[in-house]
Amino acid sequence: QKEVEQNSGPLSVPEGAIASLNCTYSDRGSQSFFWYRQYSGKSPELIMSIYSNGDKEDGRFTAQLNKASQYVSLLIRDSQPSDSATYLCAFMNYGGSQGNLIFGKGTKLSVKP
Amino acid sequence: ETGVTQTPRHLVMGMTNKKSLKCEQHLGHNAMYWYKQSAKKPLELMFVYNFKEQTENNSVPSRFSPECPNSSHLFLHLHTLQPEDSALYLCASSQVWPGIEAFFGQGTRLTVV
Numbered sequence: 001q002k003e004v005e006q007n008s009g010p011l012s013v014p015e016g017a018i019a020s021l022n023c024t025y026s027d028r029g030s031q032s033f034f035w036y037r038q039y040s041g042k043s044p045e046l047i048m049s050i051y052s053n054g055d056k057e058d059g060r061f062t063a064q065l066n067k068a069s070q071y072v073s074l075l076i077r078d079s080q081p082s083d084s085a086t087y088l089c090a091f092m093n094y095g096g097s098q099g100n101l102i103f104g105k106g107t108k109l110s111v112k113p
Numbered sequence: 114e115t116g117v118t119q120t121p122r123h124l125v126m127g128m129t130n131k132k133s134l135k136c137e138q139h140l141g142h143n144a145m146y147w148y149k150q151s152a153k154k155p156l157e158l159m160f161v162y163n164f165k166e167q168t169e170n171n172s173v174p175s176r177f178s179p180e181c182p183n184s185s186h187l188f189l190h191l192h193t194l195q196p197e198d199s200a201l202y203l204c205a206s207s208q209v210w211p212g213i214e215a216f217f218g219q220g221t222r223l224t225v226v
Binding site for chain 1 (some may be wrong): 161215
């Protein structure tokens with residue numbers, strides 16, 4: 001069973017701090033990793049994708065991937081109250097269910113003003 | 114007009130009812146998906162359609178019946194559901210399958226009584 005593990009939170013950080021969200025995955029053959037943001041009552045929205053080891057930066061967001069440790073993280077710099085949401089980690093499963101996204105349960109982030 | 118539109122947004126149905134969920138995408142995509150999101154569980158893939166052909170049925174009970182008349186429309190027909198089927202049902206689309214970036218609709222909040 002291919003799985004994604006995330007701390008469900010809630011993770012609470014003060015405004016302006018760095019929020020660090022972590023995720024581990026079970027499928028060593030996975031090549032593609034994604035972070036989705038889901039506001040309460042809304043649909044998931046893709047915010048970051050990462051395919052190779054190292055860091056990928058996009059504005060205030062940095063995704064980090066370590067395939068050897070099967071670990072992916074999302075850093076949010078200068079956190080804002082508008083970043084309060086549930087963050088879903090996902091990887092692309094190229095195995096038996098070829099080409100489908102496998103999601104974690106999500107980490108709820110709360111940014112306090 | 115949003116990219117992926119789902120109707121209805123909320124649905125309450127009895128266990129003996131028959132109802133249908135509708136999804137329409139205006140993105141010119143060729144792959145469409147149904148996901149189920151339950152409280153405290155990861156997003157679960159239910160069905161995948163690629164160019165109107167079903168490519169994935171993720172061991173979904175037969176009381177859920179999908180229909181994809183064309184690449185822009187996707188239905189989920191529901192009959193004799195159980196209370197544990199209450200969840201948020203999300204439709205998504207991507208350019209092709211396997212798809213890297215999936216765009217989600219707002220979801221239908223289903224309650225089975």
